[in-house]
Amino acid sequence: MSNSFTLTNISQLVTNNSALGDGQLGVINDAAITVTDGIVSWVGQSSQADSSVPKTDVGGRSLIPGFVDSHSHIMFAGDRSQEFAARMAGVPYSAGGIKVTTEATRNASDDQLLNVARGLIKEMHESGTTTVEIKSGYGLDVATEERSLRIAAELTDEVTFLGAHVVAQEFADNADAYVDLVVGEMLEACAPHSKWIDVFCDRGAFTTEQSRRILEAGIKKGLQPRIHLNQLEQGEGVVMAIELDCASADHMTYLTDDDISALAASSTVAGLVPGADFSTRAPHYPRGRDLLDAGAAVALSPDCNPGSSYTTNMPFCIALAVREMHLTVDEALFAATMGGAIALRRDDVGHLSIGARANFALLNAPSYIHLAYRPGVPLISTTWKDGNVIFTKGDIA
């Protein structure tokens, strides 16, 4: 047991396993957790922890599974703060501002791209995120998409080829020719670095038919599909996304009742990204409450990207989900942890059952409810990944 440690005096331990504790979150009060070789080896009452394992008293704080962020666009360079300021001053959002980032990304060195992404991952660790998916999509040419993915693969196993983010400017008059490039030479170069393929199926990006073509080409190359959908207007992509067994369909600010029923009957997770609705001042938030009431699986993500949601902060999204989409705090926390894991089709993260990866975050709060109750307050004390501390404020022994 030389590689074991136990955290004791946890006021609330969220396991996300209802067999281990109370409710959907499987909460154990006055709990302890033991980690052996980076894996959760025991959870239970503090008083019953194995006395031979080295212990750290966490002082009555709460402990949650590390957040699983199933949607990020952190391979980019450049700054779009001016665009944000303009939008807040009344200029409506369109997907066009992306060309500013594309130009900067194409001109950036590998080291510059790596440093931007590393900096954002550090922010994620500071706010409790321990698993992140990373998309390409700011190169929009073969060389830059390929190197974005190659660099992303140094940072995570969850790498997503999003060459079909928008139509590259060079192909503005011929979107189908750009789709030809994406499903041809670009896919060929990018598939070896990627696990997933994604497409932005919306007004100003790709049609449902183009999206289908792109996802089917990726599937044929051994990639698994996920999709951006209905951020800007109601489209017809939900049926197609389900038909192709997309692991998640993300955004969906616009959804019909039929879409919601179809999602509930499918294995496609609704990936809600309320930070984007917040930062683009969308007319409304996605129908999170209706999705859950219908029985759909929901994931929450900050959708970190320089254009429409430049935040890495999952607690902020939990607060938005509770305040604006009427999720309960329990549902929002579950969506930010287990929901993300399901959206990435992972069973080793997002929960703290025996055998799970020891990815978790300690909150400077007696209850996880504070995540939504204290919006904007940096509550994370310490974050562990595979049993190693990856961030700490140094406030526990």
Ligand SMILES: [Zn+2]
């Ligand atoms: Zn996105």
